[in-house]
Amino acid sequence: MIYYQAMQVTKITEFIQTVGRFSLFTGRSYRSFLPIPPFSHMFKDFYEISVRSLPIIALVSAFMGIIMSYQLIYELRTFGAEMYVGGIVAVAVCRELGPVFAAMILAGRLSSGIAAELGTMRISEQIDALEIMSVNPHNYLVAPRLVAALFMIPLLTVFADAIAIGASYLVAGKILNIHILKYMDNIRFYLDSMDILSGLLKSVAFSQIIVIVGSYFGYYTRGGAEGVGKSTTNAVVTASIMILVADYFLTALFFGG
Amino acid sequence: MIEVKGLYKRFHDKEVLNGVDLSIEEGKITTIIGQSGCGKSVLLKHIVGLHRPDKGTVTIDDVSLADMDDDALRACRTQFSYLFQGGALFDSLSVWENVVFPLVWAGGHHHHYEKDMLQEKARQTLELVGMHHVENMKPSELSGGMKKRAALARAIVHNPRYILYDEPTTGLDPVMSAVIDDLIRRLNTELGLTSVVVTHDMQSVSHVSDQVCMLYDGRIVFKGSVPEMNQNSNPILKQFIKRKNKGPILFGR
Known part of the structure; x- marks a missing residue:
C-alpha cells in the first residue's frame, strides 16, 4: 500500500516537473525569435510543412467531405431537409473538422x-555542438519551424476546408441533383465570417502546439535509438491530446457565450 | 586560463565527479585519462558549461561560468572548440557547410558571406586536416576517420583559443589514430592552441601530451608530464598504463 502511494507521489512529481520543463522550453523558444532566422534557413521548413503535407491533407479532406455528405443526406431526408447539406457541411468543416x-x-x-x-541530433551531440558554437538551439531549430507553421498551417487549413466542401458537393450534386450555384448559395446563407475566423484562429493555436510538442520531446530525448522512438510516439500522442484540449477551450471561448 | 576547483557532479544516485581540481596551462596539451565511464567527458562538458556542477567552480580567466548569464556564456564559448567523439557533424548540411558553420553563425548570429569565399575557406581548412575533394559530400557519406577530421576542420576554422577533444582516436585504426594525433600536436604548435584531450588510448597520450591527469573515483589522482607518469609509483596509475587486469582498479567500477 505504502509502495503504491509512493509510486503515485513519484508519478505526480514527475508530471509537475514535466509541465514545468515544458513551460520553460516554450518560453525559451518564443524568446529566441530574435535574431530572426534567415529565410534561406526557414525555407526548408516552409516547404516541409506546406508542399509535402498537401497530398495527405487533400486526400483526408476529400474523404471527410464525401462521407459527411453521404451521412447528412441520409439523416436530413427524414426531415425533408437534405437541401441544407451544403450549409451544414461548410459550417462543420470551417468551424471544427477542417x-x-x-x-x-x-x-x-x-x-x-x-x-x-x-x-x-540530441543523441549524436549535434545540439551540444550548436551550443558550443554559441548558437542558441531554440533559435536555430525551433524558431524557424514555429514561424513556418504559423503561416503554413492556417493556409493548409483553408485548403483542407475548400477540398472538403468541394468533395461534399460531388456527392450532394450527384444524389440530390443540385446545381453548384444553388449549393454555394446555401453555403453563403449559413456560413458567416466568424465560422471561418474561428477555424483559422484554432489552426494558428494548433500549429504552435504541433511544433512546440515535437521540438520539446526531440530536444529532451535520452537513451539512443529507443529514446528517439519513444520521443516520436510521445510527441504524436501528446500533440493530439493537446490539440483536442485546446479545441475544447477555443470552442468554448468562441461559441460558449 | 581554465581552472576547475572542487567540482562535484552526481547523476541520479551515481557520483561521477567527487571534488575535481585541475588547472589547464595555456598553450599546452593537457590529457585526461581514466577508465571508460569515469567522468572524463562529463568533466570536459563542465569546462564549456554544457553541464552545471552540483558544487565547485569552473573559471575561465578568473571569471566563473556559474556567474555568467546566457549571453556571457555564449560570448565565452566563442573562444572554445569541441571535437565530439562521433564528430557531431550536422547531417542536413554538406561537409563544406559544416566546416564554415562557426563562421556563418559566429556569436550565435547568422552572417552573410559570399558562397565562393566560404567554399574556399572550407577547402583550405579541410586541406589542413588532410582532406581533399570531400566538400560537397554529406557527413553520412564519410568514414569514421573522415568524419573526425571534418569535425576537426570545423573546430579550427574560427581560430579558437581552446580546443577540447573527446576521445579523438576511439574507434579508429592505428594509422588514422596516428594521423589524428599528429594533427592535434601540429595544431598546438602551429596555431598555439590550448588543448584538452580526453582519452584512454595510451599511445595517443604519449604522443600528444604536455601534461597528463588521471581521473579515478571522481578525483584527479595523478598530474604530471609523460616521463613523470611512466615513473610514478601510484598503483592505480601503474595498473592503468600497464594494462593489468589485477590491481586497485576494480572492473566495472
Whole structure:
C-alpha cells in the first residue's frame, strides 16, 4: 500500500516537473525569435510543412467531405431537409473538422518528424555542438519551424476546408441533383465570417502546439535509438491530446457565450 | 586560463565527479585519462558549461561560468572548440557547410558571406586536416576517420583559443589514430592552441601530451608530464598504463 502511494507521489512529481520543463522550453523558444532566422534557413521548413503535407491533407479532406455528405443526406431526408447539406457541411468543416483534422494529420506528420530529427541530433551531440558554437538551439531549430507553421498551417487549413466542401458537393450534386450555384448559395446563407475566423484562429493555436510538442520531446530525448522512438510516439500522442484540449477551450471561448 | 576547483557532479544516485581540481596551462596539451565511464567527458562538458556542477567552480580567466548569464556564456564559448567523439557533424548540411558553420553563425548570429569565399575557406581548412575533394559530400557519406577530421576542420576554422577533444582516436585504426594525433600536436604548435584531450588510448597520450591527469573515483589522482607518469609509483596509475587486469582498479567500477 505504502509502495503504491509512493509510486503515485513519484508519478505526480514527475508530471509537475514535466509541465514545468515544458513551460520553460516554450518560453525559451518564443524568446529566441530574435535574431530572426534567415529565410534561406526557414525555407526548408516552409516547404516541409506546406508542399509535402498537401497530398495527405487533400486526400483526408476529400474523404471527410464525401462521407459527411453521404451521412447528412441520409439523416436530413427524414426531415425533408437534405437541401441544407451544403450549409451544414461548410459550417462543420470551417468551424471544427477542417482545423482539427488538418492538425491531427500534421501532428502525425510534423510532430513525429521534428521529434525524430531533434532527438537524433540530441543523441549524436549535434545540439551540444550548436551550443558550443554559441548558437542558441531554440533559435536555430525551433524558431524557424514555429514561424513556418504559423503561416503554413492556417493556409493548409483553408485548403483542407475548400477540398472538403468541394468533395461534399460531388456527392450532394450527384444524389440530390443540385446545381453548384444553388449549393454555394446555401453555403453563403449559413456560413458567416466568424465560422471561418474561428477555424483559422484554432489552426494558428494548433500549429504552435504541433511544433512546440515535437521540438520539446526531440530536444529532451535520452537513451539512443529507443529514446528517439519513444520521443516520436510521445510527441504524436501528446500533440493530439493537446490539440483536442485546446479545441475544447477555443470552442468554448468562441461559441460558449 | 581554465581552472576547475572542487567540482562535484552526481547523476541520479551515481557520483561521477567527487571534488575535481585541475588547472589547464595555456598553450599546452593537457590529457585526461581514466577508465571508460569515469567522468572524463562529463568533466570536459563542465569546462564549456554544457553541464552545471552540483558544487565547485569552473573559471575561465578568473571569471566563473556559474556567474555568467546566457549571453556571457555564449560570448565565452566563442573562444572554445569541441571535437565530439562521433564528430557531431550536422547531417542536413554538406561537409563544406559544416566546416564554415562557426563562421556563418559566429556569436550565435547568422552572417552573410559570399558562397565562393566560404567554399574556399572550407577547402583550405579541410586541406589542413588532410582532406581533399570531400566538400560537397554529406557527413553520412564519410568514414569514421573522415568524419573526425571534418569535425576537426570545423573546430579550427574560427581560430579558437581552446580546443577540447573527446576521445579523438576511439574507434579508429592505428594509422588514422596516428594521423589524428599528429594533427592535434601540429595544431598546438602551429596555431598555439590550448588543448584538452580526453582519452584512454595510451599511445595517443604519449604522443600528444604536455601534461597528463588521471581521473579515478571522481578525483584527479595523478598530474604530471609523460616521463613523470611512466615513473610514478601510484598503483592505480601503474595498473592503468600497464594494462593489468589485477590491481586497485576494480572492473566495472
